[in-house]
Structures are given as C-alpha cells and as structure tokens.
Amino acid sequence: MSSGSSEAGSARTFHSGSRGIVRLAWARRLGLPDLAFSDDGGRLLGCLDAVSSLTVVELFGQLALSGPTELVEEAADLPDEDLLAGGALLRLAGHGAHGLSTGVLGFVDDLPVLQPDTEPEVSRGNPEAIELETRCPPDDVSSAGIERREHRFTLMLPDGPAACAAYSVREGLIADLGVLVAPALRRRGLGTFMARLAAHEALAEGYLVQLEAQAQNVGALRLADALGVVPSGRIASVLLGRT
Incomplete structure (x- = not known):
C-alpha cells in the first residue's frame, strides 16, 4: 500500500x-x-x-x-x-x-457506492468458493484465507467461479477481508470489484473493514491501493514449535 x-x-x-x-x-x-x-x-x-x-x-x-x-x-x-x-x-x-x-x-470505514453496468452473479455458498480454491496455487489460497472466513462472496462467470472476497468478524468490531482470484482472470479488476462488494456488506452490518496485505504479495498491495485503503499499521507473526 x-x-x-x-x-x-x-x-x-x-x-x-x-x-x-x-x-x-x-x-x-x-x-x-x-x-x-x-x-x-x-x-x-x-x-x-x-x-x-x-x-x-x-x-x-x-x-x-x-x-x-x-x-x-x-x-x-x-x-x-x-x-x-x-x-x-x-x-x-x-x-x-x-x-x-x-x-x-x-482499514476502511466508508467506500463510494459502486454501480456495475450489469448485475453480477454472486454466490454466497461454500462449494463455489472451494471450487475457486482448487483453481489457484496453494500459496495464494493460504494467503487469501477464504476457507477461514465465514462470509463469502464468489463471482460466477459462465466458466465457473472467477473471484471470491470473504470476511470474518474479529472481536465483534472488525471485518477482516481476504480476496482470491483465478490466475487466468487476474489484472481485470475482478478482485477489486468483489472486495468492494464484500466490504460494503460488512460496512452495512456495522463493522469496520480490515485488509492485511502480506509484504511479499504484490497483488494484495495493488488491491489495497485500488480500494483506497489507508495503511495504518504493520504486523509480523511466527508460529511456535510447541505442543
């Protein structure tokens, strides 16, 4: 960002x-x-x-x-x-x-209303989001974290699921957002479109929206800029080798 x-x-x-x-x-x-x-x-x-x-x-x-x-x-x-x-x-x-x-x-607490030219087909079902994950590299799937976010919005095209934005609610206050786009359909604005859709849904529910862009993930950084997300912090974490 x-x-x-x-x-x-x-x-x-x-x-x-x-x-x-x-x-x-x-x-x-x-x-x-x-x-x-x-x-x-x-x-x-x-x-x-x-x-x-x-x-x-x-x-x-x-x-x-x-x-x-x-x-x-x-x-x-x-x-x-x-x-x-x-x-x-x-x-x-x-x-x-x-x-x-x-x-x-x-973080985002407001977004301009986006009116698409045509009404997109959006699924909130788990099978469509899971199918999209099978079309993407494992590292991208892990980074997006769609499977651990319970509110999912998947853009459906004639060939199947194209992009998914999903959020989970943290501490009852913040909607933590993740986005995944099929590799063949990237750089077309689909991820930004779905991120806006999911963010609007979260804002309408009364949550602030959070986007965590991994430092090495150029796509996530571009998405944050496209959304107008204001960079307000940094995070680093490591898993401990403990049982």
Whole structure:
C-alpha cells in the first residue's frame, strides 16, 4: 500500500474518529486492556501463555507484542524494525518456529457506492468458493484465507467461479477481508470489484473493514491501493514449535 490514496481510491476511506474501534479490537485480540492503545502511549506487552504464536503489531505508530510471557519479555527491548521485519521473532521463537508472516494493515470505514453496468452473479455458498480454491496455487489460497472466513462472496462467470472476497468478524468490531482470484482472470479488476462488494456488506452490518496485505504479495498491495485503503499499521507473526 502506498502512503497516500491512489486514483482509484481517491475518496477518504478511513477517518481518524474510527481509530478507537480499531485500537479496541486489536487490544482485545492481543490480550491487552481495552484502552491500552493511545496516541501518546509507549510499547505494549500482552502476555498470553496459552497461544502458539508470537506477534508484533504496530498500530498508528504504537508497537505491541503478544505471546507467551517468556518470549514477550525477551523481545520487550528489541528495536521496532527488527521485530517487524520478522527475523528477530524467528530467533526468539527458537527451534521449530515456522510460518513467519509480515504484512501491512489497512482499514476502511466508508467506500463510494459502486454501480456495475450489469448485475453480477454472486454466490454466497461454500462449494463455489472451494471450487475457486482448487483453481489457484496453494500459496495464494493460504494467503487469501477464504476457507477461514465465514462470509463469502464468489463471482460466477459462465466458466465457473472467477473471484471470491470473504470476511470474518474479529472481536465483534472488525471485518477482516481476504480476496482470491483465478490466475487466468487476474489484472481485470475482478478482485477489486468483489472486495468492494464484500466490504460494503460488512460496512452495512456495522463493522469496520480490515485488509492485511502480506509484504511479499504484490497483488494484495495493488488491491489495497485500488480500494483506497489507508495503511495504518504493520504486523509480523511466527508460529511456535510447541505442543
């Protein structure tokens, strides 16, 4: 995501008044007090000994660590950039650590209404979304995470499912959005169209929309810019090799 709005998303899509909702949702997710995040706050430590991951989140300029107490305390004084790059998390997590993920977080609280020339055929069923996943590379399927998001919207074309946008509700406040497009149909705006559709549905239900674009996923970054998503944070996490 670029630091400013792209032409396609030139209208403001996130307002400063919505920061409190995002902060509350992430505080609860990271095991922090509800009002832990603040404009002038320092580094936050969330100790959750039962979790199987170590996570660092930078949200509106404030950093928070969450994971087992021992690892969080070891990471407490490391530089922000070392943690967000992910390498420090891997070293701290030690033997068996895997699944390192780094990305950019963006949020939407409003989107311009999009009126298509023709009414698209959209399925909310699971079989269509699953069929689309079989048409895509495993890494793309894993990154989009359609299977772990319960609200799914799949664009159907004569040849079958073409693109799917799906969201799951986090902490009752935020709709976390993922998008998957069949490889042969990419760069045609289908992913952006479906992301807008799903985002509008989530906004109508009263949720803010969150998009996490993996740092190495060029397609996700382009999608965020096309939507006009405002980049407001970064995240890095690693799975622990614990039983």
